[in-house]
Amino acid sequence: GAGVSQSPRYKVAKRGQDVALRCDPISGHVSLFWYQQALGQGPEFLTYFQNEAQLDKSGLPSDRFFAERPEGSVSTLKIQRTQQEDSAVYLCASSLGVTNQETQYFGPGTRLLVL
Amino acid sequence: GENVEQHPSTLSVQEGDSAVIKCTYSDSASNYFPWYKQELGKRPQLIIDIRSNVGEKKDQRIAVTLNKTAKHFSLHITETQPEDSAVYFCAASNRDDKIIFGKGTRLHILP
Numbered sequence: 001g002a003g004v005s006q007s008p009r010y011k012v013a014k015r016g017q018d019v020a021l022r023c024d025p026i027s028g029h030v031s032l033f034w035y036q037q038a039l040g041q042g043p044e045f046l047t048y049f050q051n052e053a054q055l056d057k058s059g060l061p062s063d064r065f066f067a068e069r070p071e072g073s074v075s076t077l078k079i080q081r082t083q084q085e086d087s088a089v090y091l092c093a094s095s096l097g098v099t100n101q102e103t104q105y106f107g108p109g110t111r112l113l114v115l
Numbered sequence: 116g117e118n119v120e121q122h123p124s125t126l127s128v129q130e131g132d133s134a135v136i137k138c139t140y141s142d143s144a145s146n147y148f149p150w151y152k153q154e155l156g157k158r159p160q161l162i163i164d165i166r167s168n169v170g171e172k173k174d175q176r177i178a179v180t181l182n183k184t185a186k187h188f189s190l191h192i193t194e195t196q197p198e199d200s201a202v203y204f205c206a207a208s209n210r211d212d213k214i215i216f217g218k219g220t221r222l223h224i225l226p
Contacts, residue, residue, distance in 0.1 A: 004158075033214075042121075042204045042216035043159065056213060091158070100208050101147040101166075106158040 002026070004107035006092050012113045013082045021077045021110045025094030032075050033104060034067055035091040043091055049075060050098055082114045117142040119207050121217030129225050134195055136220045138205035139187045145207040148181060148188050149214070154201045162203075163190070192222075200224045 005024045013019050025032050031050055035043035036059075045059040051072035060067070064083075069075040079086055089111050093104040118141040128134045140148075146167035151159040165172045165179045165188065172179050176195075181188040188207075192199055202221050208214040 040219070042206075042218050045213040045215070048213065059213065099210060100212070100214055101210060103149075103161045103164070104214070106151075106160070108158050 004092055004094055004105050006090075006107040006110050008110060009108060010111050010113075012115065014115055015084060016081050017114075018078065018080045019082055019112065021079075021090050021112070023075045023077070023092030023094075023107060025073065025075070025092070026096075026105055027073075029094035029096050029105075030072075030098055031095045031100070031102075031104075032069055033093045033095075034075070034077050035093065036061075037089040037091055037109070039088075046077070046090075048100070079112075082112075084114050087112055087114045117145060117207055117209075117212065117215040119205060119215050119217040121205050121220055123220060124218065125221045125223070127223040127225055128195055130195055130197065132195055134190075134192045134199070134222055136190045136203055136205070136222070137187060138189070138207075138217050139185075140207040140215075141186065142207070142209060142212075143183075143186065144209040146210065147208050147214075148179070149206050150179060150190050151204045151206065151216075152201045153204065153219075159204060195224050197224050197226070 034046040048056040049069040064080045066078045089109040091109045092107045095102045149164035153159040178191045202219045205217045
């Protein structure tokens with residue numbers, strides 16, 4: 001079956017530009033996670049959705065970062081007024097159940113480069 | 116909050132030898148410990164996980180051990196093969212909190 005997909009795969013933005021990153025989770029998966037992965041580092045948690053409810057956004061670095069999942073399926077991570085330090089790979093993951101202790105299936109990531 | 120330390124950051128082993136990657140965690144409430152493998156340019160994939168009610172779990176050439184008293188857990192890969200070359204991430208979580216990942220170990224399998 002289809003896995004988690006993300007688009008775009010690559011995004012180059014000028015500093016100050018707004019960007020929107022899309023995640024299509026596995027169909028039927030209740031939980032959706034966003035992570036930021038800097039070069040040579042592990043994924044760092046950004047935010048978590050259970051269906052359409054955003055239950056944890058403690059990892060969002062600033063109020064320039066906003067995520068939504070309005071219908072409990074597709075999710076969008078938006079970054080406003082991008083800065084160079086936002087350059088990273090943004091990973092989306094989904095899991096079937098409601099806990100954070102199930103297998104998370106990752107998407108291929110969106111590599112964001114802010115110039 | 117939880118803090119996960121992973122070492123070594125880079126590991127080279129001869130093909131056929133064993134590789135061991137170690138992680139420590141800080142939150143005694145953590146009870147779920149997954150390991151993910153990320154090949155170059157690819158997405159992370161779960162290879163094995165362990166919960167705090169067991170001390171060891173094995174799946175073919177891969178095993179994970181957990182010492183809750185010492186708050187550390189380890190990944191063991193035996194009879195390493197070229198396709199084991201990748202970055203491996205450990206992680207920890209408790210039921211009510213986010214998963215925290217280590218910084219990763221880059222494993223090189225030498226021919």
